[in-house]
Amino acid sequence: MDTDADTAAKDMLHSYLRNAREAVLWKANGLGEYDVRRPLTPTGTNLLGLVKHLSIVEAWYFGRTFDRPFPEPLTWWDDDAEDNVEMWATASESRAEIVDRYERACRHADQTIEALALDARGHVPWWQRPDVTLHGMLVHVLAETCRHAGHADVLREQIDGVAGMREDSSNLPDHDADWWAAYRDRVEEAARAARS
DSSP states (O other): OOOHHHHHHHHHHHHHHHHHHHHHHHHHTTOOHHHHHOOOSTTOOOHHHHHHHHHHHHHHHTTGGGTOOOSSOOGGGSTTSOTTGGGSOOTTSOHHHHHHHHHHHHHHHHHHHHHSOTTOEEEOTTSSSOEEEHHHHHHHHHHHHHHHHHHHHHHHHHHHOOOSSBTTBOSSOOOOHHHHHHHHHHHHHHHHHHHO
């Protein structure tokens, strides 16, 4: 059973996870089909692929790990699935389908988080230490979601310059495009000077 301190810790971690999920979805919002799908790194990282990948993260780690399986089939976790298939959207997969699945996986995960105590035990067979608690899993999924939210930040900025933590408030200084161009030039100048 959760103590008051456990409940406070769980609520805090869950709140941070919800914020990170929101950030990922926001970064994929408002773009055309090409931009939300296009690979922007040599390894093919793309915004919609990050959302698709995080669906399996939420569904598996808060589902199967705790014997609370996500009720929908996610074929990319099958043993015979194509490598990296969960990291990109095929032409036949709609953005709405991928985003809706992610939101359903998150709601399913939320039910697990709310129902179980922080010390509830789960099992991830491929981990070096396969036995895990809900607390450990919350930390793991929060870290993974934040990592991918960071990827999404950089990808979105490359596409159309949109930057910041969330749509309704930015964590960046409020300056115009000229200031940012001058700032970037200063950073570039310092980088060039350091290599000599």
